[in-house]
Amino acid sequence: MAVLTIAKSIAQAIAEEMERDPSVVVLGEEVAAAGGTYGATSGLLDRFGEARVKDTPISEGIIVGAAVGAAMNGLRPVAEIMGINFAFLAMDMIVNHAAKVHSMFGGQFRCPLVVRTTSGGGRQLGATHSQTVEHLFAHFPGLKVVCPSTPADAKGLLKAAIRTDDPVMFVEQATMYSLRGEVPDDKDFLIPIGKSDVKRRGRHVTVVAYSNMVEISLKAATELAKDGIECEVIDLRSLRPLDLDPVFESFKQTNRAVVVEESWPTYGVGAEVATRLYEECFDYVDAPIQRVAQKEVPLPYAANLERAALPQVADVVRAVKAVL
């Protein structure tokens, strides 16, 4: 097993799938000659040529539009939208077309498309470049929304996403591209989409997170363990399909839960998970479920303000103590 960054594991996943299937193509802004804004498509142009790795104009609507049309007509495009904030410019194509061409025409068309993009704050980019909004896409039946938290998960989930015949939003975190971890070399290493993963075992509190919030939750768990508090940290890995069975199972043992998300709490992942816990596990509830989330403000630029608005390890620690 090699130790790779998330950026490298993504490039490796795409390269392996391009090697395996000649219908896999890559398009997006700066994905070819520059190898991707975050280096996640580095080396692909040299290896696979410009017919399969294509730079596009800065035109998000047509990047996804051309990808959907090509997917319907036999290709398996991996489209990159540089940031999820710009995916709003392709929102119609993603939610009205990618998500619906299969069902609305009675199953005739398939849309084996992956839209890779980068989400999240924490880089002092100001309010329009710092949003964490993957859950908006997870609202739509017809889409799959995947959010990896480790290099190995990124590789296994992306390979599965490229192979599935359904449209997938594959949402990466810009602050995580340099995160390192062991990644299996196996060319058929796949992680099925729609399976949550227990990242740390514990018996006192169930902590539910995804993407970079998994890392924050694990740090909080390490800290809490010093006081003898054992957290079970569950990584959702995909927001749709949403696999809550391991969460229910854990909650029935702990009777306490904290949900950690980087986005605003209103209408968010925490709201969904907490509701489902109350619906499915009402008799097991020993304390109100806590949500750790971003303050309900557009994210400011100044480093201290940004830090104050985003969820931190200390917030998770505080929330866990509140449910005990």
Next chain:
Amino acid sequence: MDKAEMLELYRQMVLIRLFEEKCEELYQKGKIGGFMHLYIGQEATGVGAVAARQPQDSLITGYRDHGIALAAGMSARTAMAEMLGRVTGCAKGKGGSMHLADINLKFWGGHAIVGAQIALAAGLAWADQFRQTAGCTLCFFGDGATNISYFHEALNLAAVWKLPVVFICENNKYGMWTPVEKVSAVTEIRRKASAYAIPSDSADGMDLLDVRAKTAAALAHCRAGNGPYFLEVHTYRYRGHSMGDQRPYRTQEEIRKWQAEDPIGKFEKVLLDSGIAPAEIDRVDDEVKAIMADAVQFAEASPVPDDSEIWTDIYVEN
């Protein structure tokens, strides 16, 4: 063009006209739901353009899609069953009037978000270019769609990537109820293509032979690897934008002026001038009437989808 082909193209136009009149009747009776946009007056555009395609060529259009569907070869039965929301419809009753499609006919829909089909067309054409199928895409849209971002993004990409697409603007003079000149700074729509270095031409949409010839030339340009082509077809819809449109935004005089140029009447005259007997034309008219009666009967006798169908076709892999 030989006699048989001329009669076939005439038959397709009459079929569209009668299909649309029947849809109008069934909509007024409450048997068809949703929004519905009729193609009456524009028959020569769809039939003429589609007649120029080869089997490997793709078709895609917007919500005014009945005419393209029938010209593509969809049976009146299948199309009418979809109108009535029956399981025998082309989309099993899940699409409706605005979302007709048949993958086997390379008719990719019926897309009801204005201009989205222009973006999708670029992708269809990219796939054909990549796979070297020699297929081109005929993409239909209205004058109103040329003001939306998809139009500009798709034309630019198609030109940069030299995609084999014929962009066919069916300029029927109104985007919903608003005339072209009130919403478009450039009223000669084909000039918009020049912003993306795409060659263009215009055609008389009331003249089937003109549309067919110009589309054939456009396809030849694309198939030779020269990139996209733009064709502006001047046409007119006799009915409103959609069903229930009674707004007085145009004069009876204007409507009568276009109806005097009726594409079916005009082509009938071409048939007669070329020596086809009136009786042969009457026979086609009768045949189409029978097809329509059968189609309505078939659709009405077909079952509606089972309620359990709401859960099917959401994902390929659950």
